[in-house]
Amino acid sequence: MSADGIRAAGVPDSEQRLNEHFEALLAADERIEPRDWMPEGYRRMLIRQIAQHAHSEIIGMQPEGAWLTRAPSLHRKASLLAKVQDEAGHGLYLYSAAETLGVERAELLDALHSGHQRHSATFNYPALTWADTGAIAWLTDGAAVVNQVPLCRTSYGPYARAMRRVCQEEAFHVRQGYDMLWSLCRGTPEQKEMAQEAVDRWWLPAVVLMFGPPDTAAGGTDDRTAAMGAAFTRRSMAWGIKRHTNDELRQRFVDNCVPQAERLSLTLPDPAIRWNEERGHYDFSPVDWRQFRDTLAGGSQRGRQRLAHRVAAHENGAWVRAALDAYAASQDVGRQTS
Amino acid sequence: MNQRAAWGQTPWEVFIRPRRGLSHQHVGSVHGADAEMALANARDLYTRRGQAVSIWVVRTDAVRTTSPSEKDPFFSNTADKPYRYPGHYVALKGSDGD
Numbered sequence: 001m002s003a004d005g006i007r008a009a010g011v012p013d014s015e016q017r018l019n020e021h022f023e024a025l026l027a028a029d030e031r032i033e034p035r036d037w038m039p040e041g042y043r044r045m046l047i048r049q050i051a052q053h054a055h056s057e058i059i060g061m062q063p064e065g066a067w068l069t070r071a072p073s074l075h076r077k078a079s080l081l082a083k084v085q086d087e088a089g090h091g092l093y094l095y096s097a098a099e100t101l102g103v104e105r106a107e108l109l110d111a112l113h114s115g116h117q118r119h120s121a122t123f124n125y126p127a128l129t130w131a132d133t134g135a136i137a138w139l140t141d142g143a144a145v146v147n148q149v150p151l152c153r154t155s156y157g158p159y160a161r162a163m164r165r166v167c168q169e170e171a172f173h174v175r176q177g178y179d180m181l182w183s184l185c186r187g188t189p190e191q192k193e194m195a196q197e198a199v200d201r202w203w204l205p206a207v208v209l210m211f212g213p214p215d216t217a218a219g220g221t222d223d224r225t226a227a228m229g230a231a232f233t234r235r236s237m238a239w240g241i242k243r244h245t246n247d248e249l250r251q252r253f254v255d256n257c258v259p260q261a262e263r264l265s266l267t268l269p270d271p272a273i274r275w276n277e278e279r280g281h282y283d284f285s286p287v288d289w290r291q292f293r294d295t296l297a298g299g300s301q302r303g304r305q306r307l308a309h310r311v312a313a314h315e316n317g318a319w320v321r322a323a324l325d326a327y328a329a330s331q332d333v334g335r336q337t338s
Numbered sequence: 339m340n341q342r343a344a345w346g347q348t349p350w351e352v353f354i355r356p357r358r359g360l361s362h363q364h365v366g367s368v369h370g371a372d373a374e375m376a377l378a379n380a381r382d383l384y385t386r387r388g389q390a391v392s393i394w395v396v397r398t399d400a401v402r403t404t405s406p407s408e409k410d411p412f413f414s415n416t417a418d419k420p421y422r423y424p425g426h427y428v429a430l431k432g433s434d435g436d
Contacts, residue, residue: 035405085386092383096367099349105369106347162366165384324346328371 026240031157034100042239046156047101048117049241054094055112056120059306061087063127064136072130079176080133086169093162100158113311121292122209124303131184131191131198137177139202139257143210145170146253155240178260185264199261200269207270207284208292211250218247225289251281258282350376351401352384353394362394370395 018037025032032038065084071077095105111117122140127133148170151163184195215229229246236242254273261268272285347369353362365384370376376395384390404412420426 035403082386089383089386092368093366099367104347158366165365169387321346324371324375328346328348331372 026155029240031160032155033157041235042241043101045236045239045241046159047098047103049236050094050098050101050159051103051108051111051117052119054091054098054108055117056123057087057091057094059119059310060123060140062306062309063123063125064133066127067130067133070130076180083137083173083176086173090166090169093165094159097156097158097162109314113307113314115307119306120209121300121303122205124300124306125201125205126302128201129194129198131181131194132201134177134180134184134195135198135202137173138181138260139177139199139206140210141170141173141177142256143206143253145174146249146256147210150243150249153243178264181264181266185266195264196266199266203269204292207250207254208287208289211253212246213289214247214287215245216247218251250287254282254284346371348376349398350380350395351398352376352380353396354380354384354390355392356389358391362392367398368395 019039022032022036022038022042025036032042061084064080064087068077068080068084071080095108098108099105108117112119127136145167148163148167152160152167154160154163181195181199184191213229214226215233217223217226233242233245237245257268258273258275270285272283274283276283348371349367350370350373351367352365354365355362368376368379368383370379373395377393380393380395381390385393
């Protein structure tokens, strides 16, 4: 670490000095820790990303949680329960990481409830059948792993550490989802069809929404969208928050899924998917970001339902929080008078 | 319930001893109205797969820490003291043995 980033006692650091020290840490691939000076833009970008990630984890409990009471066996129910519980845990790891940046969990939840912060629109799609729980776990959790493995090396220490815990657990999520589809694909023709339809529903939300807008020319989108995505990605990568472009990660995800789908003998709903010997990757259809941006606009009926359900759960829990506060206050009074 | 310093939302830092023979390590934080609840929340959040033999919780506001801006003066006592390391002295054997 460069010594000139560190100042003698009593001498206030100029912002430029502080920023040089911050940039030197990033350049040395060191982690930024909670009490370090950081540019306001870095802090804001992190809070926004970590909060959106946390919100997506807890809203993401809903489509699968709705199937808990209708799981086809005790084994599948136990697995799904463990998975949904993990999603709540991932939300908490992330809210905990966000709190190290000087925000409180209650503020972030308020921002989610009031629509000032968002969850991933992926979870605004309905889980119509039991097979959807398998498809969600295989595809959206599979996409999450591809996103999150590089985030284990993100520049902000608490976020990176939360991601390492999350990644260890996501591996179970993907496997149990794949296992569920595996069983359905070896069952009756109706079960196989149910699995195929669920994969048809969840493929595009995973490919498009889990990775965000195209941010390179490789995304095959219009130049303007790609340029906007690229500007954000560049800033984020310069700060070491993101480590790869959205399109790189999207490609990695498609490359993972194609052989897995073949083993399931399911068809991914994209006729453009084919191996490209020259590139060493699977080709797939360009991302139509505009179609998905409409879903993102928060206008979807299902999105409003997801949020309303979350708000109702929060409000219904108000008496529990009030009881906790009353109990804690009484304990404190007891300590002071004893 | 919007008051910021609500008791139930008191943050606690969580330390876990993953195996016997290791010290407790910081893993993150939880909210809890009191220590018992913080312990229960820490168990539910950080040990769902049984990777702990012991948990500590400490109220976040009870942790005293050095400030990064004091780094230089606060730790200056340790800098420039090569005589604290064995390599500063004549080797016990051979030319570069220690």
